[in-house]
Amino acid sequence: MARVKFLCDADRCIECNACVTACKNEHEVPWGINRRRVVTINDGKPGERSVSMACMHCTDAPCAAVCPVNCFYTTADAVVLHSKDLCIGCGYCFYACPFGAPQYPKVGNFGSRGKMDKCTYCAGGPEEDFSTVEYEKYGRNRLAEGKLPLCAEMCSTKSLLAGDGDIIASIYKERVMKRGYGSGAWGWKTAYKETVAI
Amino acid sequence: MSTMFKSLAAALAMLFVGALLPAAAQYNNFNPTKDAVQEEQLLNQLKQGDRLSGRVSIPDPKAASLIQPQGQDWRNFHQNRLPLIGGIAILGMLLALVLFYLVRGRIKIDHGFSGRTITRFASLDRFTHWLTAGCFIILALSGLNVSFGRMVILPLFGPELFATLTGYGKVAHNFLAFPFMAGVALMFVLWVRDNIPNKLDLEWIKQGGGLFSKDRHPPAKRFNAGQKVVFWMVIAGGAVMSLSGWFLLFPYTVADGVTGLQLLTTVHALLAVIFIAAMLAHAYIGSVGMEGAFDAMGSGEVDLNWAKEHHSLWVEEEMAKGKTPAVPPHAAPAE
Numbered sequence: 001m002a003r004v005k006f007l008c009d010a011d012r013c014i015e016c017n018a019c020v021t022a023c024k025n026e027h028e029v030p031w032g033i034n035r036r037r038v039v040t041i042n043d044g045k046p047g048e049r050s051v052s053m054a055c056m057h058c059t060d061a062p063c064a065a066v067c068p069v070n071c072f073y074t075t076a077d078a079v080v081l082h083s084k085d086l087c088i089g090c091g092y093c094f095y096a097c098p099f100g101a102p103q104y105p106k107v108g109n110f111g112s113r114g115k116m117d118k119c120t121y122c123a124g125g126p127e128e129d130f131s132t133v134e135y136e137k138y139g140r141n142r143l144a145e146g147k148l149p150l151c152a153e154m155c156s157t158k159s160l161l162a163g164d165g166d167i168i169a170s171i172y173k174e175r176v177m178k179r180g181y182g183s184g185a186w187g188w189k190t191a192y193k194e195t196v197a198i
Numbered sequence: 199m200s201t202m203f204k205s206l207a208a209a210l211a212m213l214f215v216g217a218l219l220p221a222a223a224q225y226n227n228f229n230p231t232k233d234a235v236q237e238e239q240l241l242n243q244l245k246q247g248d249r250l251s252g253r254v255s256i257p258d259p260k261a262a263s264l265i266q267p268q269g270q271d272w273r274n275f276h277q278n279r280l281p282l283i284g285g286i287a288i289l290g291m292l293l294a295l296v297l298f299y300l301v302r303g304r305i306k307i308d309h310g311f312s313g314r315t316i317t318r319f320a321s322l323d324r325f326t327h328w329l330t331a332g333c334f335i336i337l338a339l340s341g342l343n344v345s346f347g348r349m350v351i352l353p354l355f356g357p358e359l360f361a362t363l364t365g366y367g368k369v370a371h372n373f374l375a376f377p378f379m380a381g382v383a384l385m386f387v388l389w390v391r392d393n394i395p396n397k398l399d400l401e402w403i404k405q406g407g408g409l410f411s412k413d414r415h416p417p418a419k420r421f422n423a424g425q426k427v428v429f430w431m432v433i434a435g436g437a438v439m440s441l442s443g444w445f446l447l448f449p450y451t452v453a454d455g456v457t458g459l460q461l462l463t464t465v466h467a468l469l470a471v472i473f474i475a476a477m478l479a480h481a482y483i484g485s486v487g488m489e490g491a492f493d494a495m496g497s498g499e500v501d502l503n504w505a506k507e508h509h510s511l512w513v514e515e516e517m518a519k520g521k522t523p524a525v526p527p528h529a530a531p532a533e
Contacts, residue, residue, distance in 0.1 A: 011234060017255060034256055039264040041240070041252040046230045051252075053264055062273045068344045069361040070352060086361040088368050090344060091449075095460050096273040100263050110447045112372060184237035190265055195238070 003078045004121060005165035005192065006152065007172055008052045010183045012159035015040055015050035019151035019160055023054070026122070026150045027139025033103045035119040036151050049183050052151070052160045055080065055101035055119035056191035063093035063102060077143070079121040084137045089113035098190045121162070122149040169196045241267070247457060260455055272460045276467075280345060284471035291475040295482045305488040307504045308413055314523040315499035316516060326388055327495050330381030330432070333374045338474050340367035345467060375443050382436035389429060392420040398511070399423035420512045428480050435473045442466040499524070 015038050023029065023036045036054035057080045064072035064080060071086035072093075082093075091113055093102040104113030115137075124141030127134035134141060142150060152162035161168040169185070176182035176198050185196040240250055250265040319327070343351065343364055352360045398416075402423040405416040409424075416422070421429065442462045445452045453459045485492050490504035502523045505513045 010237075011231075015255075020256065032258075034258065034261060037254055037256055037261045039252040039254055039262060041250070041264065042235050043253040046228050047234045048230075049234045051264060062269055066273055066276050068348055069364050070348050070357065071361065086357055088361060088365040090368060091446075091459070092276070095456060095463060096269045096276070098265050098267060098269040100261065100266065100456065110372060112447070181232045181234070183234040186237050187265060189238070189241070190267065 002164040003166075004057070004163060005078075005168060005188075006054065006056060006121075006149075007161040007168045007188070007196075008186050009159045009161065009172055009175060010041075010049040010051045010186055011175075011179070011181065012157040013038065013050040013052060014157055014159070016156065019052050019155055022150045022154050023119070026142075027120075029117070029139065030105055033105060033117050035101075035103075035117070051186045052155075053099055053187065054151070055097075055121070056099055056187050057119075057121055058098075058191040059193060062096035062098065066092045066096045068092060073126070075123060077121075077123070079123045079143070081120055081123060081125055081138075082116065082118070083126045084115040084117075085126075087115045089115055099187060119149075122147070165192070172196050173198055241265070249455075249457065260450070263455065266456055268457060268460060272464070275464055276345075280467055280471070281349070283468065284342075284346070287471045287475040288478070291478050295479060295487075299482075299487065302410065304486065305409070305483075307490050307501065308415075308507055309503045311490070311501050312503040312523075314502045314525055315493075316502055316505050316513065316521065316523045317498060318494045318500040318505065319498045321498065323388060324495055324498050326381055326384045329377060330385060330436075333378035333381060334477065336370055336374050337378060338470070338477070340364075340371040341467075341470055342474070343367050344371075372447060375440070375447070378436070379440045382432060382440065385429075386433050389421070390433075393426045393429045395423075395426060399426060415507045415510070417510045418508065418512065419515070420509060422508070424483075428476070431473070431476055435469055435476075438469055439466060439473065442469075 017038050020034060020036050020038060024034065027035065029035055036052060038050050038052045040048060040050045042048040057078060059078070061072065061074070061080045063082075064070075064074070067082075068090055069086050069088055071083045072080060073082070074080055089104055089107075089112070091104065093116060094100070094104070101118045102116045103118065104116055106112075107114035120138050120141075122140060122142035124134045124144065125138035127137065129141050129144040140150075142148065147153065149162045152160045155161075161171060172182070172185060173196055176196075182198065188195045244250060244267065247268060249263045249268075251263045254262045344367065347360065347364060355363070398418065399422070402416040402418060405411075405414060407422060407424050408414040408416055442465050446459065446462050446466065449459055453462055483491065484495065490501050491508075493500045493504075502513070
């Protein structure tokens with residue numbers, strides 16, 4: 001089984017936000033929640049770079065470690081998923097996550113949180129593959145269809161890469177070697193405790 | 199073109215170039231394609247507690263945070279330090295209480311029950327106490343469950359039942375926070391004037407409150423030094439718990455993003471385990487630990503001998519006010 005990862009080649013990202021839009025549309029993500037976002041670092045200064053960021057599906061995921069009801073699980077492809085049936089919306093995963101991935105629909109009293117929502121790597125949830133209930137809770141299950149996450153598949157500059165960690169790392173490495181520069185595999189050190197050695 | 203206009207244009211041009219030059223010089227040898235921000239460099243430069251953030255075009259400024267490494271610290275606190283501190287505080291206190299009970303036994307009324315009682319807490323006092331105590335117990339249990347239930351209770355109940363109960367626990371925790379706050383506020387108003395520290399307290403502390411020696415009862419007014427400590431712990435602890443909890447209930451009001459919320463949960467959790475440990479001791483001495491003590495918050499009527507031994511000066515004050523001890527109706531007449 002592959003160990004899937006995301007890799008954003010910031011030297012290619014043109015901040016078109018198509019990944020953000022595609023994700024929202026593909027999964028019918030509710031208003032106020034963005035499973036993916038594009039952050040521009042050093043905006044307006046020479047050398048600025050934009051990074052598309054979502055759940056990185058960490059090795060030894062902090063969200064899974066701190067969840068009081070243990071609602072997270074890691075698939076055979078190393079995708080970090082969670083059960084919205086078990087989730088109580090306490091917010092702990094949000095405190096622990098380095099990437100700000102977990103988000104909560106605002107429901108009911110106070111600032112109380114509904115069931116947490118985050119990027120599923122287009123892999124659905126614990127429900128039966130392609131079932132309506134899976135789609136309603138977690139969105140499309142593209143992985144089960146044999147497809148990669150839509151954000152990466154439709155990225156116009158092929159900045160955002162998804163797939164087997166070793167393969168996308170070698171693609172990135174090749175690019176950096178060829179063009180002679182690279183701003184780094186953003187988030188890799190934090191998520192996977194390793195980076196792409198050039 | 200007039201000469202005047204020409205010179206004005208020249209002056210303006212000079213000004214413009216002058217303003218641009220230093221900025222341009224800074225980036226003279228800069229190739230924006232090649233020389234970009236480096237993630238590793240930015241992470242290394244990051245100060246403690248800072249986040250790597252930028253600008254987002256989606257209308258949610260919180261999404262501008264790209265990487266927040268302190269999530270790892272929070273995880274470490276929650277997974278390693280909190281169970282350790284909480285375990286030492288709460289289990290340590292339970293152990294200490296068991297040892298105290300084994301060594302000292304139940305503290306008896308030295309002169310036995312007199313059969314006559316004196317009113318110690320009126321119904322409003324008792325209502326306030328039990329309102330706060332009742333809320334506290336549920337807040338404490340649901341709080342402990344959300345922090346440690348996964349290790350202790352989840353294996354017993356299974357994931358579905360445990361998640362359902364923990365979900366109800368969260369709702370109870372959110373709602374009961376408000377009557378708890380009201381209870382603490384009411385307590386402050388009702389009892390603060392009898393809880394101002396004074397000289398008597400030093401004497402009480404010097405004698406260890408008579409806790410460790412039989413037949414010794416340092417004089418005390420309505421509240422002794424030990425009770426004053428409990429009172430101020432509840433007021434101060436309750437206030438900090440309430441404020442930190444309030445800002446967690448309404449995120450992003452005071453707490454600035456995730457860092458502020460992490461700090462609030464840390465304060466809330468640390469204080470909670472200390473609070474729970476202290477309240478265990480309070481509950482012990484008010485029930486199992488001391489004969490006659492529970493009546494104060496039970497019926498509100500305490501035995502006169504108990505009152506004389508533990509709150510001698512208070513009894514004198516009450517007598518001076520003309521209050522006479524009552525003989526409970528069911529007491530057998532002394533013939």
